[in-house]
Amino acid sequence: MDPERLIYPLMKHVVMGPAMRLAFLPSVSGLRHVPRMGPVILAANHLGFLDSFVLPLMVPRRVHFLGKHEYFTGAGLKGRATATFFRSVGAIAVDRSGGRAAFDALDTSAAVLESGGVFAIHPEGTRSPDGRLYRGRTGVARLAMRTGAPVVPVAIEGTDKVQPRGQAVPRPGRIGLRIGAPMDFRGRDRGVPRGRAAREITDEIMEAIQGLSGQEYVDDYAPRPAEPR
Structure with a gap:
């Protein structure tokens, strides 16, 4: 058996799950x-760095999500420990550089779903800079059109408060998770240009997330943080 499959329940149910409940009272x-x-x-x-861990630890199924390639390629004991940790909580390494990065990410995500798994995604693409x-x-x-998988909208609350951008260690505080009803988009691209269908579906998903979170909506893409020099 894959040793990471043994580590996963240990991390979720014995180590990180109880620690998160104690620190953040979700x-x-x-x-x-x-x-x-x-x-x-x-x-x-x-909203915050913790978002990718809140979902896997609070949802009663194994949740996969994309992680930066750098998390899996560190050298030495620390690098190996970091890679094992991220894999154990469901992260999948994706190299986001180069022209094929988006296609590779889509293929990787689709493979999880086609095997019957759960895949988590942040449609905004990056953390909100201001809570909106x-x-x-x-x-x-x-991804939904390609695989036929239902989309479940989720609102995460409070992770930007317990760990503001630039703060390395989170502080105790309250976080929340609100999960909405599944949305079925099978067949939505029949007779419709796929690009237009993708835009309409995405807007419906964001509207559902906003209904759960109560956030102010900005009809523009979130600015990506500047890369460190």
Whole structure:
């Protein structure tokens, strides 16, 4: 058996899950909307670094998400430990440089869903700089159309307060997770240009997320943080 499959329940149920509940007293509603079996896309807003860990630890299925390639390629004992940790919590390495990066990410995400798994995505593409909800990128819609997997909208709350941008260590505070009803987009691209269908579907998903989060909506893409020099 893959040793990382043994590490995952240990991390979720014994180490990180209890620690997160103690530190952040998470409020979770709507877990009944997450299908118990079969492929599902969790589409969530993106407020803080902790978001990618909140979903895997609070949802009662193994959740996969894309992680920067750099998390998996560090040298030495620390590098190996970091890579094992990220894989154990469901992260999948993706090299986001180069022209094929978006296609590779889509293929990787689709493979998770086609095997009956759960895949989490932040349609905004990057963390909100100011707590507002920004326009979604269409990768989530293209993934739903390609695989037929239902999309479950999710609102994450409070992660930007417990770990503001630039703060290395989170502080105790309250976080929340609100999960909405599944959205089925099968057949939405029949007789419609795929690009237009992808935009319409993405906008519907973002509207559902906003309904759960109550955030102010910005009809523009969130600015990506400047790369460190």
